[in-house]
Amino acid sequence: MPHYFFDVENGSAFRDYVGRDLASLQAAKREADEALSAAVKNDLSRDTRRDIAINVRDEASIVVLRVALSYSATPPLPQG
Secondary structure (H helix, E strand, C coil), X not given: CCEEEXXXXXXXXXXXXXXXXXXXXXXXXXXXXXXXXXXXXXXXXCXXXXXXXXXXXXXXXXXXXXXXXXXXXXXXXXCC
């Protein structure tokens, strides 16, 4: 079973040294998608713009997939 590492970039870089055994690159993409979704959910209370990316590396440390998301959470404009 292939082993994948998930490195996170969100203003800082966090390298994954443990990784996970997953059945396929498609399974690794699902994991990265879910991690991005969780990161956004955990950060929605801030009024900010964020760029988050997850680089998925294989056992040879080659980036085989990059999943990225940009979003902004700002207060509504005053009405009137």
